[in-house]
Amino acid sequence: MGQKLTREDVLFSQRLWKCQGLYRGVLDGQWGPKTESAAREADLAAAALRKIGTFDGRTEAAIAGLHLLAQERARRLLDLARTNGFAAKIISGTRTYAEQNALYRQGRFGNPGPRVTKARGGQSNHNFAIAWDIGLFDSAGRYLAGNSDEELAEYRRLAANVRASGLELEWGGDWKFVDVPHYQLPTGGRSVSETRKLFEAGLPYV
Numbered sequence: 001m002g003q004k005l006t007r008e009d010v011l012f013s014q015r016l017w018k019c020q021g022l023y024r025g026v027l028d029g030q031w032g033p034k035t036e037s038a039a040r041e042a043d044l045a046a047a048a049l050r051k052i053g054t055f056d057g058r059t060e061a062a063i064a065g066l067h068l069l070a071q072e073r074a075r076r077l078l079d080l081a082r083t084n085g086f087a088a089k090i091i092s093g094t095r096t097y098a099e100q101n102a103l104y105r106q107g108r109f110g111n112p113g114p115r116v117t118k119a120r121g122g123q124s125n126h127n128f129a130i131a132w133d134i135g136l137f138d139s140a141g142r143y144l145a146g147n148s149d150e151e152l153a154e155y156r157r158l159a160a161n162v163r164a165s166g167l168e169l170e171w172g173g174d175w176k177f178v179d180v181p182h183y184q185l186p187t188g189g190r191s192v193s194e195t196r197k198l199f200e201a202g203l204p205y206v
């Protein structure tokens, strides 16, 4: 998100906080006292989760944009990764609808870069603050993009550790459209469009 909050940015935060019972005002995209109070409550709850473990700046910034339940699980996952000797960061977390649309346009409509998503704004769990992508790095700090069997194996090894730990997360490596960096809170089989309706109405969805 940019430095200056747009109405859409404020609306996004209001929805996210309302779904968690932190915001009790109307979903109007206007930053008022009730939004300010929700922001403070969210900050306090987020700070309490830091006792699980703290990480690099990029990861911390990504965690800060997640639903509080996702913040907790993401910290537990990263702590588990660290304990098991992985150099892991969160390289992508929450995306607003506008950010998702910009990503969708990459590699399409004559735009440069590889196609990295099939989802438009409102069609990805990244848009509801319950999904994040892990980047793994080797001992020299080189990013493992997952372009070789060896690199993919590292992502699978991490996922096996996560599964063995009992941490309740869905992993993109289990999907038909395989996405090994991707983790998300379980959505109980609810479709993305159903989650979207709940999110936009400010109702609980996880």
Ligand SMILES: [Zn+2]
Residues within 6 Å of the ligand: 126, 131, 132, 133, 179, 181, 182, 183
């Ligand atoms: Zn993802």
